Amino acid sequence: MIADEWASALSSPSAFAAAWRILRRTVTRHAVRRPGADSPVHRLLTVPLADAVLLHHGLGMPLPDVAELTGTAVADVRALMSGADRALGRPLQE
Numbered sequence: 870m871i872a873d874e875w876a877s878a879l880s881s882p883s884a885f886a887a888a889w890r891i892l893r894r895t896v897t898r899h900a901v902r903r904p905g906a907d908s909p910v911h912r913l914l915t916v917p918l919a920d921a922v923l924l925h926h927g928l929g930m931p932l933p934d935v936a937e938l939t940g941t942a943v944a945d946v947r948a949l950m951s952g953a954d955r956a957l958g959r960p961l962q963e
Contacts, residue, residue, distance in 0.1 A: 886940020893920070914956050917941075921949040 878887035893916070910927075911919040917939075924935045925946075932950070936943040 883937075883940035885938050889920075889938050889940070914953055918949055918953045918956060921946055922953045925950065 874887070874891050878884050878891065881887040910922050913919070914922065920939060921935055924930045924938065925932060930938070932946050933943050935941075936946045939946070941949075
C-alpha cells in the first residue's frame, strides 16, 4: 500500500516515479489474481513499453508528463515509444 511506503517515496529522487512503481506493483498483484485482467498491451509488450503506450496513447499524457511520472528522461520515453512501434510492427497513432 502506498501509505506504507510514502515516506520512502518522498525521499527518493523522484516521488512521482516511486509512486508509479508502487501503483504498478499493486495493480499487477491484483490483476494476477484475475485471469484476463491485464491489459492487452501488457501481454504484447514489456512493462516499460506498455506503460509508456498506455500513459501516452491510452490516457493522452504528453511525453514530458509520461517521463516525469515514470522517472524517465523524455528522450528515453521517445525511445520506448519507438520500441513499441517496432514490437507491434506498426507505428502507433500520434
